[in-house]
Amino acid sequence: MTSFLNNLREHFPEQVRSVEEHVPGQFTVLVNGPDATEIARHLLTEHQARLVTIFAEDRVKAEGVFYLYYLFDRLGDPSWLILKAPISPENPSFPSLAAEFPAVNWQEREIQDWFGLEAAGHPNPRRVALHDNWPDVHPLRKDFPLDTVLPPFEGERHIYRPAHGEGIFHIPVGPVHAGIIEPGHFNFTVAGEPILYLQLRMFYTHKATEKLFENLPIHRAVFLAESISGDSAFSHGTAFCQAIERAAGIEVPARAQFLRTILLELERIANHISDAGAIANDVGFAIANAHAGRVREILLGLCECLTGSRVLRGMVAIGGVRRDWQQAQVEAIESTLQIVQREFRDLVAILQSSNSTRERLERTGILRPQKASMLGVVGVAGRASGVDLDLRRDHPYEAYRHLPFRVPVYQAGDVRHRLLVRIDEVGESMQLIRAATAQLPDGPHRASAQPIPPGRCAIGAVEGWRGEIVHWVRTGEGNCLERCKVKDPSLNNWPAIVEAVEGNIVADFPVINKSFNLSYSGTDR
Amino acid sequence: MTERLIENAAQLFLLLALAPLVTGVIRTLKARLQTRRGPAILQPYRDLVKLFRKGMVVPDTASWIFAATPWVVFFSTVLAGLMIPMVAADAPLGLFGGVLAVIYLLGLGRFFLALSGMDTGSSFGGLGSSREMTISALAEPAMMLAIFTVAIGAGSTGLTEIAGAAIGQHWRFLAPAQMFAFAALALVLIAETGRIPVDNPDTHLELTMIHEAMILEYSGPYLALLEWAASIKQLVLMTLLINCFWPFGLQPTWFGFGAVEGIGWLMAKLFLLSCAIVLLETVNAKMRLFRVPELLAVAFTLGSLALVSTFLF
Numbered sequence: 001m002t003s004f005l006n007n008l009r010e011h012f013p014e015q016v017r018s019v020e021e022h023v024p025g026q027f028t029v030l031v032n033g034p035d036a037t038e039i040a041r042h043l044l045t046e047h048q049a050r051l052v053t054i055f056a057e058d059r060v061k062a063e064g065v066f067y068l069y070y071l072f073d074r075l076g077d078p079s080w081l082i083l084k085a086p087i088s089p090e091n092p093s094f095p096s097l098a099a100e101f102p103a104v105n106w107q108e109r110e111i112q113d114w115f116g117l118e119a120a121g122h123p124n125p126r127r128v129a130l131h132d133n134w135p136d137v138h139p140l141r142k143d144f145p146l147d148t149v150l151p152p153f154e155g156e157r158h159i160y161r162p163a164h165g166e167g168i169f170h171i172p173v174g175p176v177h178a179g180i181i182e183p184g185h186f187n188f189t190v191a192g193e194p195i196l197y198l199q200l201r202m203f204y205t206h207k208a209t210e211k212l213f214e215n216l217p218i219h220r221a222v223f224l225a226e227s228i229s230g231d232s233a234f235s236h237g238t239a240f241c242q243a244i245e246r247a248a249g250i251e252v253p254a255r256a257q258f259l260r261t262i263l264l265e266l267e268r269i270a271n272h273i274s275d276a277g278a279i280a281n282d283v284g285f286a287i288a289n290a291h292a293g294r295v296r297e298i299l300l301g302l303c304e305c306l307t308g309s310r311v312l313r314g315m316v317a318i319g320g321v322r323r324d325w326q327q328a329q330v331e332a333i334e335s336t337l338q339i340v341q342r343e344f345r346d347l348v349a350i351l352q353s354s355n356s357t358r359e360r361l362e363r364t365g366i367l368r369p370q371k372a373s374m375l376g377v378v379g380v381a382g383r384a385s386g387v388d389l390d391l392r393r394d395h396p397y398e399a400y401r402h403l404p405f406r407v408p409v410y411q412a413g414d415v416r417h418r419l420l421v422r423i424d425e426v427g428e429s430m431q432l433i434r435a436a437t438a439q440l441p442d443g444p445h446r447a448s449a450q451p452i453p454p455g456r457c458a459i460g461a462v463e464g465w466r467g468e469i470v471h472w473v474r475t476g477e478g479n480c481l482e483r484c485k486v487k488d489p490s491l492n493n494w495p496a497i498v499e500a501v502e503g504n505i506v507a508d509f510p511v512i513n514k515s516f517n518l519s520y521s522g523t524d525r
Numbered sequence: 526m527t528e529r530l531i532e533n534a535a536q537l538f539l540l541l542a543l544a545p546l547v548t549g550v551i552r553t554l555k556a557r558l559q560t561r562r563g564p565a566i567l568q569p570y571r572d573l574v575k576l577f578r579k580g581m582v583v584p585d586t587a588s589w590i591f592a593a594t595p596w597v598v599f600f601s602t603v604l605a606g607l608m609i610p611m612v613a614a615d616a617p618l619g620l621f622g623g624v625l626a627v628i629y630l631l632g633l634g635r636f637f638l639a640l641s642g643m644d645t646g647s648s649f650g651g652l653g654s655s656r657e658m659t660i661s662a663l664a665e666p667a668m669m670l671a672i673f674t675v676a677i678g679a680g681s682t683g684l685t686e687i688a689g690a691a692i693g694q695h696w697r698f699l700a701p702a703q704m705f706a707f708a709a710l711a712l713v714l715i716a717e718t719g720r721i722p723v724d725n726p727d728t729h730l731e732l733t734m735i736h737e738a739m740i741l742e743y744s745g746p747y748l749a750l751l752e753w754a755a756s757i758k759q760l761v762l763m764t765l766l767i768n769c770f771w772p773f774g775l776q777p778t779w780f781g782f783g784a785v786e787g788i789g790w791l792m793a794k795l796f797l798l799s800c801a802i803v804l805l806e807t808v809n810a811k812m813r814l815f816r817v818p819e820l821l822a823v824a825f826t827l828g829s830l831a832l833v834s835t836f837l838f
Contacts, residue, residue, distance in 0.1 A: 169648065170648070171648040171649075171652065171732075172648065173731070173732065178729040178730070178731060179729040179730070192655075193814060193815070280810070282730065282733075283810040283811055284721045284722070284725040284728070284809075284810050284811030285809075285810035285811075286555075286559055286727065286807075287558065287559050287807050287808075289559075290559035290560050290561060291560070294560060354808070354809075354810060356722060356809045356810040356811075356812065357810040359810075359812075359813065359816075360810055360811070360812075360813055364813075505813075505814055505815065506652065506732050507732055507733045507813075507814045508813065508814075509732050510730040510732055510733055
């Protein structure tokens with residue numbers, strides 16, 4: 001990374017103001033506001049860097065500026081690179097990258113909505129995170145008090161792209177759906193059964209989570225992080241704790257790292273198995289779902305035995321984990337895994353032997369690798385479409401650097417391959433858990449509590465079962481947070497569904513959607 | 526005359542009472558195969574009672590078609606049910622050419638159902654109607670061909686004559702024409718009753734529904750009528766299939782001790798057929814919508830072969 005940064009400084013001698021390794025492995029490059037886009041473009045095109053996320057911060061009170069952050073990583077380099085660009089409150093605008101790199105489309109618009117910084121030149125600068133009928137407020141600015149009560153909304157509602165032509169019509173679905181799922185609006189334009197295009201509307205469950213973080217003591221913020229997306233409670237919690245630990249320089253004991261690793265993988269297995277069943281259920285193959293539910297139940301029982309919570313809440317803590325395990329609990333892992341492995345093999349056999357299921361999943365909802373990388377798709381959906389990313393391997397954390405595992409990647413990008421990625425990962429995760437249990441070191445399960453110094457920034461990044469989860473924090477006075485940016489994998493992957501459904505028939509949408517299985521809550525925050 | 530009336534009343538009672546039971550048995554068997562406990566067998570009756578007691582929400586956009594449809598569907602289905610031999614070969618009603626009337630009474634119900642799906646202006650209803658019509662346009666000819674095969678054997682399209690002929694002769698089920706016709710009618714049964722692999726009766730996904738999408742706007746007593754009619758239709762089609770092809774235990778008349786025996790046979794045969802349906806639903810996923818016509822094309826081909834074989838063998 002050092003040589004790369006020197007290279008960058010040589011290439012942009014005027015623009016780069018300072019380079020700082022603020023936390024080991026995390027480099028911040030301070031640039032002048034308008035230059036950030038040029039450098040970002042250079043990194044993306046010349047150095048095959050990947051723009052992980054882009055976010056803003058209100059430092060007007062403290063430093064008189066807004067900051068815009070571009071978070072990058074590079075293939076084969078475990079460090080993170082952050083471009084930090086000040087934006088003056090007098091001219092609250094920044095040049096948009098969305099036209100060239102559609103991956104940042106929604107994220108730039110989020111910044112627009114939440115901070116009132118204009119993404120100049122954005123091809124579609126309409127509201128996204130706050131809906132169209134909201135008044136002109138910018139809730140993530142520091143001068144917007146959390147307890148503000150807004151008057152009833154009277155603004156105009158969102159206008160969808162119209163459709164004209166013989167036999168062409170709209171099917172509006174949601175935001176309230178049948179079944180136990182979260183709210184989101186899907187507006188299909190169809191010609192009979194085939195879908196011409198799909199328009200998405202998210203952020204119905206926007207809870208201003210990032211704002212809530214700024215008012216919580218850090219130890220309580222862990223619980224908030226756990227509830228960002230209920231099915232990824234442990235992953236989100238761990239990502240948040242990692243960010244705080246790195247910012248404060250807290251060394252997590254080796255045993256805690258292994259315990260976290262085991263729990264992260266248990267969360268992955270439980271969710272992947274339930275997804276495998278749910279995908280089958282959406283094509284009417286209910287028996288596979290019944291079995292998947294049964295296997296998942298065994299795993300949730302294990303989770304309860306290990307942490308007291310079926311969905312692994314309340315276990316992760318700053319500096320390690322809240323509870324240590326006794327020998328009997330560690331042995332329960334192995335004995336349960338044996339049952340799960342056998343049952344899962346049966347489940348896979350049921351799925352693979354059903355030709356009618358295979359026929360429904362094959363070549364359905366294809367997301368081409370080229371589109372996937374353009375949209376910055378991550379996680380399971382990305383790996384099924386040739387996007388070879390996995391934070392566990394690329395930016396090793398916790399105990400992953402000591403453990404062998406394989407990252408399955410497919411090119412086909414259809415529903416069936418998204419299912420195959422999950423099936424393969426369950427196998428890998430079981431091996432990971434076995435290896436971690438075998439090597440489980442002794443020692444404390446949590447670092448001793450210490451005050452968190454203010455003004456420190458750091459990234460925590462975890463490969464959740466759905467994809468990469470990134471938390472960025474700036475600590476504040478009195479054990480509180482100044483800012484916490486949360487990046488859930490769903491945010492990048494929703495627009496990919498739009499691509500994947502095109503040309504498919506309406507009746508296949510549910511199974512395509514299920515094969516991505518994105519979090520509404522994580523997207524909306 | 527009184528005898529006719531009693532026959533009609535008895536068969537009417539049997540249709541109304543037995544139909545939810547068949548639905549309940551199928552659901553329970555399915556749940557058991559999925560390692561679930563499932564609802565009680567009598568749950569469909571409780572659902573009907575519950576729905577009849579409830580209030581209704583009628584969309585503002587609905588016309589008289591919306592209100593008429595449940596009645597038309599219910600009565601046309603029951604009327605069709607009175608025209609098929611259930612316990613006795615002698616069907617209580619024999620109007621307008623027997624089996625043809627049965628097919629077109631069911632067709633009338635479907636026509637109104639499709640209209641009501643579009644009547645409210647909801648996009649799901651329209652989607653359901655268009656899918657239902659696509660499927661039935663293919664299912665109907667296949668059904669006709671299969672039925673004609675049987676009718677030619679009996680020399681009449683009257684169901685009483687067909688069933689009577691089936692009882693009188695030795696069992697001819699293994700004749701090629703009968704086999705083909707049976708297979709064709711079985712496929713049509715799956716499609717018409719909205720079962721996997723054609724439609725999924727258990728789904729909550731509006732976008733994949735066919736029959737359920739059309740009745741999505743109904744609630745309360747209207748929904749109860751439609752649900753009841755759907756299970757009666759299922760019973761009618763199942764009875765038609767079993768009594769045309771496996772006429773064992775079919776009594777010459779409704780009267781005497783034979784009726785009890787006839788009902789016993791009917792239940793036993795319905796249970797067997799339900800088991801077969803459940804097994805088929807469990808081991809198969811739902812077909813992709815555009816593959817359903819291929820399935821029905823198979824049914825049509827089988828029906829044609831059946832008809833041709835009648836003249837060959």
